[in-house]
Amino acid sequence: MSLHQFDGDASITEVSPGVYVDLEGHQLSPKQVREVVTPHDFTVANALVGRSLARPWRRGVAIALDGVLIALLTTSSLFVLLPVAAYLAYRCHLQHNNRRRNIVISIALLSLFLLPLMPEKTDERSDYKVKAGLLITASAIALTSTDCNAECADKQLDKISEQLRGTKLTDDEIESIVTDLLGDSQLTPAEQQAALSKMMNNINAHRRQAAEQATDVLIQQTTQPAADTSWWQQLAQSDHSVVKWLQGILTDLGIGFGWAVFYFTLFISWNGGQTVGKAIMAIKVVQLNNTPLTLWQAFGRQGGYSAGFATGLLGFIQIYWDPNRQAIQDKVADTLVLKI
Numbered sequence: 001m002s003l004h005q006f007d008g009d010a011s012i013t014e015v016s017p018g019v020y021v022d023l024e025g026h027q028l029s030p031k032q033v034r035e036v037v038t039p040h041d042f043t044v045a046n047a048l049v050g051r052s053l054a055r056p057w058r059r060g061v062a063i064a065l066d067g068v069l070i071a072l073l074t075t076s077s078l079f080v081l082l083p084v085a086a087y088l089a090y091r092c093h094l095q096h097n098n099r100r101r102n103i104v105i106s107i108a109l110l111s112l113f114l115l116p117l118m119p120e121k122t123d124e125r126s127d128y129k130v131k132a133g134l135l136i137t138a139s140a141i142a143l144t145s146t147d148c149n150a151e152c153a154d155k156q157l158d159k160i161s162e163q164l165r166g167t168k169l170t171d172d173e174i175e176s177i178v179t180d181l182l183g184d185s186q187l188t189p190a191e192q193q194a195a196l197s198k199m200m201n202n203i204n205a206h207r208r209q210a211a212e213q214a215t216d217v218l219i220q221q222t223t224q225p226a227a228d229t230s231w232w233q234q235l236a237q238s239d240h241s242v243v244k245w246l247q248g249i250l251t252d253l254g255i256g257f258g259w260a261v262f263y264f265t266l267f268i269s270w271n272g273g274q275t276v277g278k279a280i281m282a283i284k285v286v287q288l289n290n291t292p293l294t295l296w297q298a299f300g301r302q303g304g305y306s307a308g309f310a311t312g313l314l315g316f317i318q319i320y321w322d323p324n325r326q327a328i329q330d331k332v333a334d335t336l337v338l339k340i
Helices: 056-073 078-094 098-117 124-143 150-164 171-183 189-223 231-237 242-257 259-270 276-280 295-310 314-320 328-333
Strands: 013-016 019-021 283-287 335-339
Touching: 056 078, 056 124, 056 171, 056 259, 056 276, 056 283, 056 314, 078 098, 078 259, 098 259, 124 150, 124 171, 150 171, 150 189, 171 189, 171 314, 259 295, 276 283, 295 314, 295 328, 314 328, 328 335
Parallel strands: none
Antiparallel strands: 013 019, 283 335
């Protein structure tokens, strides 16, 4: 079928979200749609209008759980990879998609032979992030439970504060996150405000103390005589060195093209828009036209996470003011995150 084009007259009509027909009423194939300009205006499917959006704290806890799982996957441990693969294969089996199920099983079996051949590596910072993520997640779930009173909330907020005060989040960002968590707790508005004020005071006091200690250490290091080190060691230790710049690029590439790619792409596309974290938090990703994401669409969406980090987390935080709570990865892929 050839496309009909007329000067000064529209030749293609969108009869429903993502479905286009030409002047003769023939539906365009996906390949043909990509070859010409279409009147797609990113409308939301009627079936999605009025559905409950996922609260930011739910999305935050879900991504924390996913981050912990990805960090564990990077350890190349079969004790982590095999259960994750088994879960995804089971979900594909429930959807009666034997092809996807067999692909996942094949990848898992291949890993049984390849992973033992990989050299072992340890990263104390990764271990710390995993533990911190688990603590924050557990405390957030406990805080929003129905049986968590004021005393319980105070204990959980202390645990969350201990982990958040060491992050690079600003006070406003932390306050927004905690406010949203408290909004789903059993505390009264007055108790919520008191708990928030106490937590922010503790975080600010700790950060001032940490800044003073860092200043003292810096003064001590600059006043001591320089050690007898080689020029290469001095270059590697410099904060503005080419070595650090290259290390940063490699780290970014590891995030963009490592386990996170496979994890988010496969789970979002093959598990009904749900990663493990999203399934636990009862939320899922859907397209604006209410159709399942393909592998390429899921791949493009996870690429939006890199854009979120590149904008200094602003691309993620915008879910607090966006009308449909779309983060930058949702804008990229035309998706929403719903509460189910």
